[in-house]
Amino acid sequence: MDDLIAAAAAVRENAHAPYSNFKVGAALRTRDGQVFAGCNVENVAFPEGTCAEAGAIAAMCAAGAREIVAVAVIADSPAPVPCCGGCRQKIAEFAGADVPVMMATTSGARRQVTVAELLPGAFDAGFMK
Known part of the structure; x- marks a missing residue:
């Protein structure tokens, strides 16, 4: 996960956040x-x-990939910041329930959960059959 945290931290610097001043970076494997x-x-x-996670997922799809095996999100916050509800569903579209999601702060705090813990009861294609 260290490489994903580093990639998320690097791209976070490019965030366009002139209104909230809350820059977020995300990386996925x-x-x-x-x-x-x-x-x-x-x-x-x-x-x-758009959220950082949505941007990473869009880049993945644009490259033709469709399966996430790990996610990292970083922000300058007092505690590791969780993904918003919409991004939780976006991640669940491409990741299994057991995929790790690492939330981190720029000061080094980390918290890891799985997609299932992040979004219990996720809506999936099985409901559309």
Whole structure:
């Protein structure tokens, strides 16, 4: 997970957060070992911005990958910041219930959970049959 935290921390510096000043970076790993990163991008027409996790997932999909095996998210916060509800569902679209999600702070605090712990009772394609 250290490499994912480093990738998330690096891309966090590119976040566009002039309104909240709350920069977030995310990185994910696919089954074949590729790493994709994203940062939050705010928009004055709130809530039209995008989350860091959504950016990393979009980059993964644009590259043709579809399976997440690990996720890391980092922010400058007092405690490791969890993904928002929408991003929890986005992650669950491409990750199994046991996939680790590492939440970190820029000061070094970390907390790891699984996708299932992050989003219990996730809505999935099985409900659409």
